[in-house]
Amino acid sequence: MVMEKDKTTTHHPSEGDSNLSPGRAEWFRQNAGGKSASMVDEDGRYFLRQALSTPCLAAVTRAEGIWIEDADGNRYMDFHGNNVHHIGYGHPRLVQALKNQMDTLPFGPRRFTNEVAIELAAKLTSIAPRGLGKLLFSTGGSDANEMALKLARAATGRHKTISFWDAFHGAGFGAISVGGEDIFRSGPIGPLLAGTEHVAPFSC
Known part of the structure; x- marks a missing residue:
């Protein structure tokens, strides 16, 4: 979050701003042990910063069910359902299916x-x-939406879309163009796809 001298924000707050907040820094100071903190620091040396996911919370070493464990042995309950994580980490049926597939046709x-x-x-x-x-x-939701945009253009001969402000459709170029989150639409990447119209969510 960009701050002026009078401590006012220079843009609309977004989800990623919490990553750089004083509260986040204090949580990390109190909870990240030596090994985890060292790995997070090392991570920052090699990976590009992402607005919504850096700096990392901790260094994860294992996960099972609803629990994730960091490099210092701290365990956290993971509340991040995200539509596809509901069966938990390491579900036996999924693990066995993956092993069987890797043994036959990886x-x-x-x-x-x-x-x-x-x-x-x-x-x-x-x-x-x-x-x-x-x-x-496809490899994920963003790629699926990129393919859908191309198919829709080919099938209809039209290029305009309409979607809600604050909607998330992925982080690909076409997906952020039809998406409505400010953090993906602003910044130095330049003009997005033309014809991507947006309206207020129906509950507003």
Whole structure:
């Protein structure tokens, strides 16, 4: 957060500002042990800063269920559901499925098909709304939205979109263009995609 001499902010506060707050620094001073603090410092030497996730809270060494453990043995309950973390860390069924897959086919090049990919595609299309019988796999939500933007343009011949202010659709260039969070839309990256209109969320 950029501060003037009179301590007023020069931009609208965002989620990432808490990473640089005095309270955050005090928490780190009180909770980060020597080993964890040293690893966080080392992390800062090599990785580019990200507005929402740096500096790191601690150095994590293991996680199980709802618990994460740092390099000094402190355990934290992880409340970050994030839509995809609900089964907890290291769920036995997921771990076993991953091990089985790594033992048989650790990577499936797209120019080849495989049984697992076909089974997953069939399952997803069977539960999708009528008319959605084709799919593409992506590496994450941001990539999925990037592909959706391209498909929509190709299918309609139009390029304009409308979405809510403060909505998050990913951190890719197209995704932040249709997204509405100030922290992703401001800064030195220059103009975003044209035609990305925004409106206030319906509950405002």
